[in-house]
Amino acid sequence: MKKIYFVGAGPGDKELITLKGYKLLCQADIVIYAGSLVNPELLDYCKEECKIYDSAVMDLMQIIEVMKNGVENDKLVVRLQTGDISLYGSIREQSEELKKLGIEYESIAGVSSFLGAAASMGIEYTVPEISQSLIITRLEGRTPVPKLEKLELFASHQTSMAIFLSVQNIDNVVDRLIEGGYPQDTPVAVVYKA
CATH class of the missing domain: 3.30.950.10 (Tetrapyrrole methylase, C-terminal domain)
Incomplete structure (x- = not known):
């Protein structure tokens, strides 16, 4: 069973994402990114067949449903958050829902x-x-x-x-x-x- 990766997108500059975050974006099957808060140029790193979701038009449970379906279908799912996920990143509420479902996750630091x-x-x-x-x-x-x-x-x-x-x-x-x-x-x- 795969896990969800919460990735800090960096401060805006496309090249200021961590190498680990970049590699995960390149490999991802599904990316849920934080709408207007994340530089959309980062999505250029995704492979052509990657499914991309803009969370600005989704509520918490819709985001969790995409994550859950991705994991159940053995897909690599990246939740792309702004800056560094430890500062005003709102991953707590998402991780709590994932824990209820028994879905593992990993946090990848970003540049704040x-x-x-x-x-x-x-x-x-x-x-x-x-x-x-x-x-x-x-x-x-x-x-x-x-x-x-x-x-x-x-x-x-x-x-x-x-x-x-x-x-x-x-x-x-x-x-x-x-x-x-x-x-x-x-x-x-x-x-x-x-």
């Missing part, structure tokens, strides 16, 4: 967009005597954040931050970062598809 962003700008997040830590967070939205993880509380640390999924509310982000203690002249970059 916060790493691609730093590389594209030629910067380091950790600079001696300025910042030796990096906070990775997001603004609350449909998914709440715990009370102790509010943006202004993290801002009080005065360290480097990578803030995901929040540009649609950038004015609120700025206000809360300043409220938390960042000076108004703090260097900031908004990065799209690094």
Whole structure:
């Protein structure tokens, strides 16, 4: 019986997928990719007969059904997620459903967009005597954040931050970062598809 492979697609650049992820895409019989969040050029690595599904138009149970049918038919199934699957990748709910069905899975790390962003700008997040830590967070939205993880509380640390999924509310982000203690002249970059 085959297993499902959750693969991190990288930050957007077609060449910033891991070698392991690339090899799995090349061999896959079925790929379920995260719609507009994944660079569609990555699908060029798939063999011609690979069945490709856009999960942007699917609900959780439809995705699980495609995975289940693939495994039952001895197909290599890749679930292509954005960046690295360990950050805002939503694989937990999928893996829980797979466990209920007794279907094994493996997670393949990807290059996160916060790493691609730093590389594209030629910067380091950790600079001696300025910042030796990096906070990775997001603004609350449909998914709440715990009370102790509010943006202004993290801002009080005065360290480097990578803030995901929040540009649609950038004015609120700025206000809360300043409220938390960042000076108004703090260097900031908004990065799209690094």
